Amino acid sequence: MIFKQTVIGGSVASAMLVMAGSAAASGFALIEQNASGLGNAYAGAAASAEDASTIFFNPAGMSKLTGKQVTVAAHAITPSAKFTNTASTAAAGGFTVGPAGKDAGSTALVPSAYFSWEIDPKLSAGLGLGAPFGLKTEYDPGWTGRFHAITSQIKTMNLNPSIAYKVNDGLSVGAGLNWQRIDATLTKAINYTAVAVAAGIPVPGTVPLATEGSNSLVASDSAWGFNFGALFNVNPETTLGLTYRSAMSYTLSGTATYFGRPAALTAAAAGSAPLAAQVGDSAITANLKLPATFSLALKYQPNAQWDVLVDATRTQWSSIQSLDIYRSSGISTGRSLENVPFNWRDTWRVGVGANYRYNEQWLARLGAAYDQTPTSDTYRIARLPDSDRTWLSLGGQYKPNKSGAVDFGYAHLFMKDAALNMNTAVLGATLVAGRGALVGSYKNSVDIFSVQYAHSF
Secondary structure (H helix, E strand, O other), X not given: XXXXXXXXXXXXXXXXXXXXXXXXXXXXXOOOOOXXXXXXXXXXXXXXXXXXXXXXXXXXXXXXXXXEEEEEEEEEEEEEEEEEEOXXXXXXXXXXXXXXXXXXXXXXXXXXXXXXXXXXOOEEEEEEEEOOEEEEEEOOOOOOOOOXXXXXXXXXXXXXXXXXXXXEOOEEEEEEEEEEEEEEEEEEEEEHHHHHHHHOOOOOOOOOOOOEEEEEEEEEEEEEEEEEEEEEEEEOOEEEEEEEEOOEEEEEEEEEEEEXXXXXXXXXXXXXXXXXXXXXXXXXXXXXXXOOEEEEEEEEOOOOOEEEEEEEEEEOHHHOOEEEEEEOOHHHOOOEEEEEEOOOOOEEEEEEEEEEEOOOOEEEEEEEEEEOOOOOOOOOEOOEOOOOEEEEEEEEEEOOOOOEEEEEEEEEEEEOOEEEEEOHHHHOHHHHHHHOOEEEEEEEEEEEEEEEEEEEO
């Protein structure tokens, strides 16, 4: 009874916290759904089926689990994103090029929880709770790129009921539904002087030179999707896993709020739809399609001590081509508030890993992976200065008894230096005049620490 109460309390806590996130996989995906896979850099995740977290990676893997199992995990993800200015220009209206600013990364806690139940020898069911996507970058309010971005935060929560069926000794299949919620917050500085000049409001009289404030865009939505997978027991030593997770299509709605707006602009925006579209408070809407993924994984056990794991995952990031936010209330309804090109492309992630069993209690893990970025040097943005990354991971497992297992892991992600070219060629002359060109490079990296407990009963 004490254990059940602890599990229930932990699950509720996870449900409340799981929306915290900070991207570790390419784009703003979060592959960190367990600690048992982190030590292998998540190589072979769709074929491993070690614990109930297989619900996320391949629901067919539940057919390899007996009885009931609860798995809870926590991940501390610490990204680093340090900008170096090379050729940025000041925004129009009396501004100067500011400092490069602090590291835009910060540590985030990402929990997850899974429950699997063997209903009979052929049929299993389960429930997963995790955060498949997440992002947070935060700059100093006075940094040189403040008119492009200050805070960018995306949080998701995914509920994933699943079933698995053992067709025969060689094949198991599984499928699940996904209900996913997304919350997004974007802030940046606003160049009120440039807006006043374009609107014909006296400068530097009514609106002095170098007058700035900020805005906050907050929006959310929920969507349904699905995932399915298959496990093939090719022979006693070899397991092949195939899995697919569907895209998630959102129509986010929320609000745009402006701060520090001069009274002259407030008054003028009340009677001008074009001006209200730039600096007016209103409801907003945006469409977003998060990508589908397909994975092929292999687990090979040459003997009782070793596991060899390999996999490849395709992520359809080309579903995100631009950031388009529109006004949906007031006199500026239907007008564009934000339009930034992404031009993202589909990516591959490939990994290889190994496990070594010292005895019935201890197991060691190693892994490496290469993860492509969906963006390019031309269209990379300050809100997400992503780049190709190479994972190096290690971890282990300790079984204090037959019913419990503790997993732990660490990974360091080496990321390529990332060029940023938010200039006239990408944004156009009007946006660059109001925001300034942001040209430089990023030095990025990520550290991940994970711990997990699985209990079978």
